[in-house]
Amino acid sequence: MRFGATILDAAGHRLSADEKALFRDVKPFGFILFARNIDTPDQIRALCDDFREAAGHNAPITIDQEGGRVQRLRAPNWREWLPPMEFVQTAGTNAAQAMYIRFRLIAHELYALGIDSNCAPMVDVPGPETHAFLYNRCYGLDAQSIALMGQAANDGMLAGGVLPVIKHIPGHGRATADSHFELPRVSASRNELDRVDFAPFKALRDTPMGMTAHLVYDAIDPLPATLSKRMMEVIREDIGFDNLIMTDDISMKALTGGLGGLSRDAIAAGCDVILHCNGTLAERAEVAQAAGEMTDAAQRRALRALSYRQKPDDIDIYALDAQLKVLMGEGLHG
Secondary structure: OOOEEEEEOOOOOOOOHHHHHHHHHHOEEEEEEOHHHOOOHHHHHHHHHHHHHHHOOOOOEEEOEEEOOEEOOOOOOOOOOOOHHHHHHHHHHHHHHHHHHHHHHHHHHHHOOOOOEEOOOEOOOOOOOOOHHHHOOOOOOOHHHHHHHHHHHHHHHHHOOOEEEEEEEOOOOOOOOOOOOOOOEEOOOHHHHHHHHOHHHHHOOOOOEEEEOOOEEOOOEOOOHHHOHHHHHHHHHHOOOOOEEEOOOOOOOOOOOOHHHHHHHHHHHOOOEEEOOOOOHHHHHHHHHHHOEOOHHHHHHHHHHHOOOOOOOOOOHHHHHHHHHHHHOOOOOO
16 A cells, blocks of 8 residues: 555544544554553553554554653553763663663663554764754764664664664754754864764665754755755755654744645655654644655655564563673663
8 A cells, every 4th residue: 555655643542433533544653652542551551452463564653762851651550761971871881881881771662562663773973062962862973983873773662673863864963953942053163963963874874764854064065864855855865864754843843834835845854754742633634635645656665664673672671671780880761
């Protein structure tokens, strides 16, 4: 079947009749969960079943489970995690091994609920003026170590049957504004962007899916990356990322204009899928109609991304948890 070029969400713990009807009509490629969708494990599994039944295919269901401030699944039913920056610093020389285990355990929790994707790793490279909304979500302070941590996270999730989504491609680390509320601009030279910001994404270009950055790179194009054909060329050709690209939430305040127009512009720029979150049913319908069905190229990338799905490897989760506690110095992960 041809997928709709959208990733959509739900208003609550179960789908309404109107939501089911919309999803049956537009056949979203995938879905995303938020805190408002989270109650009990059984409820989440039922909601995931609702999504897939309505879409008419085994749609990937993703979530933001980075750990720290950005994690939708929380105690007491699920593990609490240190913010990534603090986690890496605490683990020290054990950081890569600890990061693998962290995301293998996260994948274990997600997969058990029917969630088979995670909007991580986040391999943005921070600087001294990086906005606080992003800084402690980063995996280190330099491109090389961040790429190493990102690869460990990828490996842990894939081993656990969960598709990673690398973000925010091609790099959000220099942003001094929060793109949820305003459009950040980056004035670094193209050489500096290639050397630092783009480097982790190039190293991890085989990640099954990627999420765009809503920010302007003045050295390349005055349009935000999500809406820029030139930036998509940089991502595809220079960084070499030829897997599925979804937008960051198209309704974020960094982008101005109507949802339909923004969705069409992002697809025209070269994005494969529009991510739309936290909207009304009418807004979801508007985005789905504007995005339409996937292009041939997007459909190929979508099928390639889904081909990475596998059954989790056979491991002893309790032993892995104990190993992480040793690496972290006794239970600092929660």
